[in-house]
Amino acid sequence: MDLLAPISRNLIAPLWAKWEKSPYLSHYKRFLKTQYAPLETIRESQTAKMREIVTHAYRTCPFWRERFDSCSIKPSDIHQLEDLRQLPLLTKTDLRTRLDDMISTDYSDRSRLTRHETSGSTGVSVEVFSDEESDQFKRGAVLRSDEWTGWKLGERRALIWGNPQIRTNWKGKIRRFLLDRDYVYLDTLKMDEAAMSQFADALVAAPPSMLFGHAHSLYLFAGYIQAKRPNVKIRPHGILSTCMVLHDYERNLLEEVFQCRVVNRYGCEEVSLIACDCEKQEGLHVNTDALFVELMDFQGNPCPPEQPGRILVTDLCNRAMPMIRYEVGDTAVWAGKPCSCGRTLPLFSQIEGRVADYVMTNKGEYISGISLTENFACMVDGIAQLQIVQEEIDRFTFNIVKAPDFGESTLTRLTELVRKRFGNAAVYQCVFMDKIPQEKNGKYRFCISKVKKEFQ
Ligand SMILES: [Zn+2]
Structure with a gap:
């Protein structure tokens, strides 16, 4: 019995947010409603945010001013989301070579920004900076989709993760124990049998409500339990698989071994959460509160449903480093039909993403x-x-x-x-x-x- 969970959810989380001066919980509460908003309302909201970010980018980023000027367009020419197609794609090479010119002059003090570094889907290392307001906004959206696993804020989580940013100072430890509740993790840079065995013991001693990790790492751990510790019963409410392609055989084994739903999430360091399965598992709902996502074919045309296309993301909230039509490097397919869960957030039926052994x-x-x-x-x-x-x-x-x-x-x-x-x-x-x-x-x-x- 996890007695701390309701206290963490109803008392510690709101107080902590107040102390941090973070509005993420109010964003989260709003997102619980916007996920059912009519599509027109979602589009109107995205259009307003897009126009604001485009104007801001042109005004405060030398890179974007140059790019708009070279296409002979002004932000005032961009009225609808479709008008963004007049702009070329933003590539990882742009990020690598023009970083300084892409950071808004309104946010020139980088010590106040969050730095994200990633090797991306093709092993390319890129750096992106984001502002606090945008981070907290996205944190609310991530929380909403985390709960699609069946886990609730305040409940224990166990992580299977590499390069963990584990908070080791006293404040960080208190936060992990009381708020994040990610009390135990298995380092994917060192997953030997001893480490997996120790991890399994920890999950039995204090059962987590959610198991979170890379698709393949989760699968590897499930394989270990099945082969070496078949009598160990680990029963989280749900599993959140992220960071890379979740194959059907991986999902099947995870569901068999842990007897719970596996929610597949797709995102990247540069823009955070892009899309996530809900409890119905009919596809991945796009995070339209924070992003505008296009799928484009290799001729540069928008993709109709059921046709795979390159994923382009326009970040609607990061003002520190505007990202407009960023090519993530993966492909996806529009489902072309709504999800039976009733959420109106558009749906990917499939993602073709990162593959790694x-x-x-x-x-x-x-x-x-x-x-x-x-x-x-x-x-x-x-x-x-x-x-x-x-x-x-x-x-x-x-x-x-x-x-x-x-x-x-x-x-x-x-x-x-x-x-x-x-x-x-x-x-x-x-x-x-x-x-x-x-x-x-x-x-x-x-x-x-x-x-x-x-x-x-
Ligand atoms: Zn759904």
Whole structure:
């Protein structure tokens, strides 16, 4: 029995929000209503926010002024959401090369902004800054979709995550215990049997209401429980799978082992939550309160339902670094019909996103490919794109697209990280290329392991 849950939800969370001066709970309460608003109302609200952000971007960001001018358009020419199509796509290369000019002059003090760094869906490291107001707005939207798992604010969560930003100071520890309730986590950079066993014990001792993690890491843990600890009963209300493609076979095993619903979430560091399954699991509802999402085919036309298209996101709230028509690097398909849950938020029937294998070390540790590539791409300067291939247990190939700041220090840093992650026995070669090749199906796999494993 989790006696702290109602206290955390009804007392600690509101008081904490007040102390932080955060309006996220009032946003959340409003979002509980907007998810059922008529589509016209949603569009009107998006249009008003889009026009405001476009005007702001033109007024305060040299990059956007230049871009609008080069297309001979003014913000006043953009009336409807469709008018955004006059602008070219915003690419990861734009983010890498024009960052300083993309940050609004109204927010020039970067110490007041949140910095997000990611290796993205193709192993490209990019940096994005967001303002506090936008962060709190999105926090409300994330909370709404978190609760679609059956978990409620205040209840315990267990995390399977890489590069965890674990709060270790006293304030952070109190917050984790009383508010976030993410009391236990399994590090996806080091998932050996001992770590998984310890994690399972912790979940039995204090059952979580939600299990949260990378799709493949959750799957790996489920495989471990099924094979090695079949008598252990872990029964959360729901599982939230995020960060990469959730395959049907993964969802099936998770539902079988943990006997609960698996909610699939899609998002990225640059703009946060993009879309999420609801309890009906008929598709992923787009986060229209914070974003305007387009799907575009390879000829540049908008996609009708049931046709896959490239995902373009216009962030309707981040004023610190306006993101207009940002190409995330994944594809999705519009469902073309509403969800039976009654929510009006538009629905993706399918996402084709990040694919990455697990790497197993000679010590029997499993390392999440997502976490690994993030870790390398973010910690080594001079790499524009990275793909890690594990040829044999101790032999790796790094396919690298050089960035302008590539140099001797890049290779030194890479060697250090290889030693740290894989030990002294690991050997590797670097292959330099102009671009990372796509798979036959058009997907990028940014971590490939050719090693046969026990759970996979
Ligand atoms: Zn729904």
